[in-house]
Amino acid sequence: MDYFKPSEMKTIMHSKRANMYYLEYCRILVNGGRVEFAAEAGRKINYYNIPIANTTVILLGNGTSITQAAVRDLAKAGVLIGFCGGGGVPLFSAMEQDTDIVWFCPQSEYRPTQYLQQWAGFWYDPARRLKAANIFQTARTAMIRKHWSKLAKDPENCFDHNDRQLEQVLDIFEKNIDVCADTENLLLEEARLTKNLYRLTAKAVEYGSFERAKRGEGGDSANRFLDHGNYLAYGLAATAAWVLGLPHGFSVLHGKTRRGGLVFDIADIVKDALIMPNAFISAMRGDTEQQFRQSCIDALVQAEALDTMIDTVKLASIEASRAEA
Template identity: 25%
Template sequence: MSTRARRDLGTPTLAMLPRIADSLSFLYLETVRIVQDDLGICAQVESPRGTERVYLPAAALSCVLLGPGTSITQPALASFARNGTSLVAVGAGGVRSYAGIMPASLTTTWLERQARAWADDEERLAVATRMYTHRYGAPEGGMNLAQLRGMEGQRVKALYRILAQKYGVKRFRRNYDPSAWDSQDPVNLALSAANSCMYGVVHAAVLALGCSPALGFVHSGTQMAFVYDIADLFKMQVTVPLAFSLHASANPEREARQALREQFRLLKLMPGIVTAIQQMLDPSAKGESVDRTSDITHLWDPQAGLLPSGVNYADTIAPGDDPWAP
């Protein structure tokens, strides 16, 4: 088989790619070199037995977490991009650096909905209120955003107290300090690790929808604001109870990642994340397909709406209206 034939067979098409809701959640790698060969993307590691290879199901992965000691080649990175897989570089000491990749053919439908809601103060408040309501139910008496934040803080403290009593953890206090990562107690360490994985998977879902991770409704001022918004919808039910259950673990980071991956599979969290993003931005769009791509580019006009691109509109200019005419 020729090199070109292998390349063509390895290039994914829209029909070949799984829906983001059906894909695997994330894969954590460390101390490996990720390369592309004729058969696909593989992780290589040197051992006394020579170079060992494990091939990665790139088309079925939502997110790849690149841990310390990991390197990746440009061809492998390009293959992940073609498959729409998000990459998350996990730095030493818990400092995370997020890198997002999205297909160029992805539709902008959800991005436009997000941008319209974010730019309108009333709509932004409505989305933020839906996010609080999704977690704690409809507020009584038309609470404002400040009151909702206060109610959230009370609920979080109450949940910490209940879980601490359940697992026999004394005097728990949430403490996240990237500069002192290894000095955290097991619960905080497990919670930090699980939350980082959750952010990576939510980031992948946000990109798969074509949304902007930076346009948040509750959070703001960071390129990950919308990711934090959506992740908060799930942390109290998923990562927080998981962290407390690992209070006696000797390796809470690793066990948190493994347990979270299993919960994503058993609880079908990826479809839930996709649905939550849709419902927060537009409750009327429940059940709408999220895996639409578009090879069609339009031109925007404030009066005429969308117009076809690739058309020369010189004949539509009335005589005397051309500002560049001699």
């Protein structure tokens, strides 16, 4: 069988791709030159095509297997592959800690180098690294303002947040980060913001008291949905970093002792705006994991989340590089 070449496949920019897949209890393989997943239906086995040229991330959950040929073709198409536990929430890994997801990035040496060169140029300077982190946080608050307002206008969501309180929280955060002397202080401000946003979100849907559980510890439905949805954002963030040729270890705010810190930095641009409110809305509606996952994917696609991530990283790279050392 003749295998396709990357040049033979219509190229779709990663930021314009539509699909993220979570697969479980199936086998991913190459069948007739196409990447498909095979799922049992009684005595039959059904085959479903995966449009790899229009796919960003594939999460492989419980009971999945994948062939070497499928991994090769997914890599050629630039698709990130992650192994996770049930419902999209990672419970194990092959190379990291037990609660971390593993992203297998396509190995292409012909990605752009300009952003890596700019990033490396400023990353070792704490002041310029702080500037890049501030740009991420500014994009984060802009996304919250834009998308919380949209959610509130849709009566089906029952998301009645207090505009005045939200603006007050965001204004205080933006003023405080402008005067932060280092990333440690910025992390403290970010923790305060997140805590306030949890409070406002729970109040907006009349969820009652809420306390964020540690990752992987489960808890109530809102906590489980937050864990699940956040990993969708991490998948897009890993894609954004890969597209721009940036190693995940070059974080500007989170996890400087861990390889994936930049993924967490980038994911924060959209998590509070899109994942957090949907987690509480789905919890109040009694949605299943699948229904919540679909609502998150729809929100991420409609908000052009990957575009926003890539544009923000580009801006941070350029602006921090230009800043005075």
